Amino acid sequence: MEMDPANVVVRLCTEGMRAEAEGRPEDARRLFDQAWAERSDDFDACVAAHYVARQQDSPEEVLLWNAVALHHAKEAGDDRVADFYPSLYLNMGASHELLGDPAEAERYFLLAEDHAPALPAGPYGDMLRQGIADGLARVRG
Numbered sequence: 504m505e506m507d508p509a510n511v512v513v514r515l516c517t518e519g520m521r522a523e524a525e526g527r528p529e530d531a532r533r534l535f536d537q538a539w540a541e542r543s544d545d546f547d548a549c550v551a552a553h554y555v556a557r558q559q560d561s562p563e564e565v566l567l568w569n570a571v572a573l574h575h576a577k578e579a580g581d582d583r584v585a586d587f588y589p590s591l592y593l594n595m596g597a598s599h600e601l602l603g604d605p606a607e608a609e610r611y612f613l614l615a616e617d618h619a620p621a622l623p624a625g626p627y628g629d630m631l632r633q634g635i636a637d638g639l640a641r642v643r644g
Contacts, residue, residue, distance in 0.1 A: 512538045512547040516554045523557070532558035546583050549575035553587075556594065566598035588618040589631050596638050605642040612638040 507513055519534035535558055538551040549572050556568030573591045576584040596611035615635045622628035 510547070511541050512543075512551050515541065516550060519554055528558065545575040545579035546581075549573075549579055549584055549587065549591075553591065553594070562598060562601045566595070566602060569594045569598050586621040586623065589615045589622050589635065591615075592618060593631060593634050593638065596642075597634075600638065600642060609639065609642045612642065 508517070515534050515538035519531040519538065522528070522531035522534060535551065535554040539548070539555050542548040542551050552568050552572035552575060556565050556572060559565045559568055569591070573595060576587055576591055592611045592615035596608045596615060598608075599605075599611060600608035612635055615631075616639065619632055619635060622631055
């Protein structure tokens, strides 16, 4: 997904990721919440919810925010989110796995796998492809 650094939601999420990397989770959560508050369309909502999910306190809240991100990706319905689906489905699978629902987790991991051809070459795409493969291996035993 090509992220426009001029987009306020993208900028806030980038700053939030930096805060996470620097060990400042409270700042990250504040920045992600601010990104959610600043959203102006379904694309923005998808991106913001994806990052808000990272800072939730319970697996149920993580699942909820992952579902919100996926919903807004589908509502955006355009190419801006096309290569984001593998990550969104991977996160949904991981949430269901964590909550003890391997069948639903597998369903989402398979959706992630179906969308994996949209992933870019390189470390980011490789990380997601490996996460999908690992998730499928775990739920299939």
